[in-house]
Amino acid sequence: MALETSPSAPAAVRQIALAISQWVGRLGAIWVEGQITQVSRRPGVGTVFMTMRDSAADISVPVTCARTLFDSLNPPLVEGASVVIHAKPDYYPNRGSLSLVAREIRMVGLGELLARLERRRQLLAAEGLFAPDLKRRLPFLPRCVGLVTAPGSAAERDVVDNARRRWPGVAFETAYAAMQGSRAASEVIDAVERLDRDPRVDVIVVARGGGSVEDLLPFSDEGLVRAVAGCRTPVVSAIGHEPDTPLLDLVADLRASTPTDAAKHLVPDMAEELAGVTWARDRVRTLLRQLVERESRALADLRARPALADPRSLLGARSVEVEDLRDRGRRCLTHQLARAGDDIAHQRARAQALSPLATLERGYAVVQAADGAVVRSVEGVAAGAPLRIRVADGRIAATTTKVEAAAIDVEESHG
Known part of the structure; x- marks a missing residue:
């Protein structure tokens, strides 16, 4: 029933809130399709809070579901998944907010695909294929770079041109493979393994210029992930797709955001290195010059001292001291000998006085x-x-x- 209100007899806020709650409560359960954009699992709370966004318009609505329902989903629900939920609208009078209480959740289309990739990622991560301690450092200046890409692709031009612009002498060994379609995963695996067996290749780059989630599915293939994990040569992933991360990015020794970014990591910039060498050379020269100047000043100070400026002056003073000491020694020795002679004479006189003769x-x-x-x-x-x-x-x-x-x-x- 509609509330009867007037300026003289307005309805209280609680009446309006309760009326809206009763009207919404009369609605039955409905099926709603959308994309999950936010998931919040608060510790100690049995309810999971989510936000469901319309895939064609900038409209979203809060969604709640029981934790048991959320945890029972297989594959697990992740942000960005497209879902169809069976829910009942619910209005909270205290906060004046409307939400959908989910009773059933089904993944469809891209959402189901992303969920399957997430489950694969969790299984491979549990095996330790993505462990950080397995990542290897790239060589500072590789002799030869192995490149896996599509023939005549923009990714190949970006990698080669930018790398040679930074270091003109860099060499490439290119293994072409399909970067899209059903044959892409197997061809990329063959190309990576062939380059890994080549003793000249010091680093391998898998490059592609981005694409949709469906186009990038070959780079999340489990066989490709395991092949890259078993390579003895460092591998760089340059798929060039920021929103979604293929599993190849996780297992590779280095993830580059774009093929151009991969070229920056492959070889050093010759101009920067020359500038660094010049700076280091000038720095060493400055330090060496300062050291020589400091030692020269110290040597000059030593030479300016009287002992080194005129060594004979010290010898003259010491010779006078030696002569004085010699004369003093002679006087002392003469005095001692005189006293000893007097003692002998006295002793001799005493002995003679006692003699019978x-x-x-x-x-x-x-x-x-x-x-x-x-x-x-x-x-x-x-x-x-x-x-x-x-x-x-x-x-x-x-x-x-x-x-x-x-x-x-x-x-x-x-x-």
């Missing part, structure tokens, strides 16, 4: 018996006994005529 020189004599024994007392010496008397300058032979004991000696002996 010195006593004899003062008038004393040593009397010995005939057997050589020194006569210390009158006892034991009889008259007429032979004696030998030692004086300072010789010996005297004598005979005892009389023996007298000194009174003083007797008194001292008794005392």
Whole structure:
């Protein structure tokens, strides 16, 4: 029923929202065709939020579906897939938004094709064919570039012309193959394997100038992917199609956005390399010149020092010091020798004073018996006994005529 309203009796917002919700609720489930442009899976939420866009007009509508329904799709639903959904319109009064609640989702046309490619990509990725650690570096300056492309194609001209413009001496070995159609995958595989066996080829380029998703299907062929993964020669993919990525881009060692971009990665730019060599040469010359100048200044500073400017001045000063030290040493040695001579003289005088000969020189004599024994007392010496008397300058032979004991000696002996 239509609401009866007037300027004096307007309806509240909640009434209008509830009325719209009731009107939309009366609509039954419908089948809708479109393209999925956005998919949002929020953690912990059992509902998947999507946006469905009309393929011919710039019109879109939100779509929700249960997570169980979304996860049960095989192949899985991806953005850009064309689908047909069985859904019921639903209006949310609190937010004032209209959406479709999907009850069934079917992929059709391009959407089903993209989903099948996505499932193939997931299976090959699980085998590790797209692992980053398997990617090989391209040679800095390849001797020969292998090119797989269609005969007389614009892609061939772009690769060859741009590469030779950058490095005129680059050589190409071209293997022609169909880049579209049912024979394309097998011919590209044969061309890649033939170039991989050629020992002259250092890098292989598969080039095509873009196309629709259906035209690029051969470059997502599983046999081609495995053939490129088994190549010993680095492979560059230059399909030239940005929105959709063929599986060849994922398995190749380098993905170029266009054939022209591939030529930039194949060979270095001669002008840039010459400029780099010139800069490096000038830099080395500057550094070498600075080093020589610094060492020359250091050498000049050393030569300007007195020790090196006039070495004889230092020798003269040192010779004076040597002479002073020599004179001082001589004086010290003379003084030491004089003191030592005085000590020797004193010791000699003391020794001479203690010598018996010195006593004899003062008038004393040593009397010995005939057997050589020194006569210390009158006892034991009889008259007429032979004696030998030692004086300072010789010996005297004598005979005892009389023996007298000194009174003083007797008194001292008794005392």
